Amino acid sequence: MHQLKQHIEKITPISDKEFEYILSHFTSKKLRKHQYVIQEGELVTHDHFVLKGCLKAYHLAKDGKEHILQFAMEDWWVTDYQAYFKQSKATIHIDCIEDCELLTLSLHNREKLCSEMHKIEHFFRKKSNAGYVALQQRILSLLNSSAKEKYEQLLKLYPQLFQRVPKQLLAAYLGVSRETLSRLNASNK
Amino acid sequence: MHQLKQHIEKITPISDKEFEYILSHFTSKKLRKHQYVIQEGELVTHDHFVLKGCLKAYHLAKDGKEHILQFAMEDWWVTDYQAYFKQSKATIHIDCIEDCELLTLSLHNREKLCSEMHKIEHFFRKKSNAGYVALQQRILSLLNSSAKEKYEQLLKLYPQLFQRVPKQLLAAYLGVSRETLSRLNASNK
DNA sequence: AGTTTTATGTGATGTAGATCACATATTATT
DNA sequence: AATAATATGTGATCTACATCACATAAAACT
Numbered sequence: 001m002h003q004l005k006q007h008i009e010k011i012t013p014i015s016d017k018e019f020e021y022i023l024s025h026f027t028s029k030k031l032r033k034h035q036y037v038i039q040e041g042e043l044v045t046h047d048h049f050v051l052k053g054c055l056k057a058y059h060l061a062k063d064g065k066e067h068i069l070q071f072a073m074e075d076w077w078v079t080d081y082q083a084y085f086k087q088s089k090a091t092i093h094i095d096c097i098e099d100c101e102l103l104t105l106s107l108h109n110r111e112k113l114c115s116e117m118h119k120i121e122h123f124f125r126k127k128s129n130a131g132y133v134a135l136q137q138r139i140l141s142l143l144n145s146s147a148k149e150k151y152e153q154l155l156k157l158y159p160q161l162f163q164r165v166p167k168q169l170l171a172a173y174l175g176v177s178r179e180t181l182s183r184l185n186a187s188n189k
Numbered sequence: 190m191h192q193l194k195q196h197i198e199k200i201t202p203i204s205d206k207e208f209e210y211i212l213s214h215f216t217s218k219k220l221r222k223h224q225y226v227i228q229e230g231e232l233v234t235h236d237h238f239v240l241k242g243c244l245k246a247y248h249l250a251k252d253g254k255e256h257i258l259q260f261a262m263e264d265w266w267v268t269d270y271q272a273y274f275k276q277s278k279a280t281i282h283i284d285c286i287e288d289c290e291l292l293t294l295s296l297h298n299r300e301k302l303c304s305e306m307h308k309i310e311h312f313f314r315k316k317s318n319a320g321y322v323a324l325q326q327r328i329l330s331l332l333n334s335s336a337k338e339k340y341e342q343l344l345k346l347y348p349q350l351f352q353r354v355p356k357q358l359l360a361a362y363l364g365v366s367r368e369t370l371s372r373l374n375a376s377n378k
Numbered sequence: 379a380g381t382t383t384t385a386t387g388t389g390a391t392g393t394a395g396a397t398c399a400c401a402t403a404t405t406a407t408t
Numbered sequence: 409a410a411t412a413a414t415a416t417g418t419g420a421t422c423t424a425c426a427t428c429a430c431a432t433a434a435a436a437c438t
Binding site for chain 2: 414415416417418
């Protein structure tokens with residue numbers, strides 16, 4: 001079965017006909033490692049469903065430091081949502097950290113599908129709710145915890161990241177310096 | 190016009206009949222300052238729309254420190270969403286920091302309205318999207334910034350808070366000690 | 379296979395902000 | 409109005425983590 005169909009059916013059943021129709025609103029995109037999906041300042045027109053690969057969404061601070069907002073792997077969605085929903089210019093960057101296969105969905109097509117198919121509006125509401133909850137948890141983790149605790153929480157939540165993503169990027173996600181993270185690794189064994 | 194109707198119509202128009210039907214799914218609740226809406230460990234059954242007043246949603250760390258996830262004022266929604274969507278036990282507290290008037294909505298009624306009225310599902314999707322974007326911005330602010338910058342960003346975004354909420358609570362929201370915040374105030378003038 | 383690039387480890391030193399301690403306002407409560 | 413409770417201010421000290429500097433190791437490219 002198609003990966004996206006499977007993904008949608010975790011929330012709502014859809015027929016093959018319906019899925020075919022839905023899929024026709026996406027376009028596919030292949031990118032190599034180090035290529036970008038979104039760059040700061042560019043108009044954000046599409047949301048991206050990850051079929052394969054891994055990406056990072058990050059903000060570049062004036063001092064050149066990268067602050068990672070989100071990683072995205074198989075079955076995740078990623079874009080600059082602020083810019084996407086407002087159809088305005090990106091304030092973040094999104095880069096491939098592995099070769100990637102994406103399905104892209106324009107805001108127009110998203111809204112079209114949502115208004116034509118109540119099921120799809122339901123699907124996106126549920127996804128958005130889940131995302132909201134996950135971000136709240138992350139905020140609590142950022143407020144609460146020492147570098148060590150944050151790191152442990154991240155590894156517990158997304159053990160796959162540890163394998164796939166350079167540790168300096170995990171540090172940039174946690175808001176900790178790569179040196180501190182390295183020392184945590186040393187002491188944790 | 191009813192405050193909730195006005196609120197919904199910022200996203201989608203509804204007739205008086207429709208609104209009457211929607212409203213019949215809410216119940217109203219009045220609470221005094223210092224009373225609680227949700228306590229850690231209790232089952233979370235309802236979402237809350239604030240008609241009047243101000244609340245804080247916070248996590249209590251083991252060391253007794255309060256980490257504020259969210260404030261809620263007029264026209265905001267607040268609950269422990271993680272627990273609410275899973276119909277499970279709260280991991281956070283929500284208290285009134287002023288006398289409050291709330292409209293409460295059970296998950297059952299929320300889902301009922303969403304499935305009966307496509308418009309309402311649309312409304313909640315849009316609200317959730319906006320919330321997601323706001324949380325992303327907050328995460329970037331937490332990752333990026335010094336205590337001073339975070340404080341300035343907060344005051345720019347929600348100047349009302351400065352008037353209504355004790356500064357030690359703003360500190361707990363920013364993840365900064367109240368002493369540090371006080372020193373920022375002193376130097377900023 | 380060799381060379382460049384990128385990632386990681388580890389010591390020495392610096393610093394923003396926490397914590398502690400207590401004084402002073404401000405706000406509730408009787 | 410008096411008293412209690414809560415909020416804020418401010419100095420002195422401490423500490424987790426950042427930053428800098430350089431060594432080592434692992435990928436990536438030719």
